[in-house]
Amino acid sequence: MSDARVSEPERDRVVELVQRAYADGRLGPAELERRLERALTATSSRDLEPVVADLPGREPDDPDDPDDPDDMVHIACAGGRVTRTGDWHVPRRLRVDSEYGRVRLDLSVAHVPHPRIDIELWLGYGSATIILPAGASANADGVRTEWGRVTCKAAGRQIPGRLHVQVTGELPYGRLTIRTARR
Template sequence: MKGVVMPLFEAERELAVQRLQHAYADGYLDSAEMEVRLEQALTARSPGNLATALAELPDERVELVSTGGQIRRSGGWRVPRSLRVVGEYGGAKLDLSSADIRYPALEIELRLAYGSAHLILPLRASVDYDRVRFTWGSASHRPPRNAGPSTLHVQVSGELGYGGLKIRHR
């Protein structure tokens, strides 16, 4: 069946093209390399072919840092696949309930010395926060009732010195 493109999830292909475009705009790819990789992504016959088009691109990881204030994100903000939140004096409030989330799973690493973290998740999101360590503080999570199957999984890790972690669903 040479020449026939097997169906791939269009969302995966679209995300791959967007990631290539961002890498090109950020200077990680020159125009010739962009053209080759874009052709690979658009004609990919398997997830492996799609991965080849994205090979050696930098991971999408964003770091939010504050030395003396609260880190806040809410509304339609675009959530990266991996988010690292670092704060010395102040906490973090991340509202994912109406955010632009393009991945089925997210990683959030919290590094807060003096401050608490508050996460607001979409109704049908699952969360794992077993890899969060506390010096003084604790975690509280109130899962929703009858939310249905999970459409997003959030993995939370890190360390909170003097503060807690509160997780709620919208």
């Protein structure tokens, strides 16, 4: 890492690595908080180096690594429904293609081993509902729609130590609703 100004993707990679170390039991809550604060206030790439220097791997999984079998799951259907509920394993990246169907992804009790997941939705005429666990955040700014709508009732800003879901894709005539689980 250099003295160059830190980029957001670089900062996000370091935050993800620290969160993964915490989830794996390598860091305690106080150390997690201290390292996240250092990562989020770093001004140069060199400032980020000590935050992850003693962590195994030093680099989180590359989201574009084609050799990572747990990296991307692709679900496609022409019509009908795509439903994932209960205790299911959520991959780091999930892509759903559906021309006329309805999509329901309930993450509220799912096994989510990653601090951040990316969901790509490519829906022609269908609609999608994503249900987040309590305390999770989501950003749907990357979703494009023509005649549909996007409604996000969850926090939009990533909360350190909590799940963050980044949603992208296209829903020309569909709608997307993101909300947290009802109690």
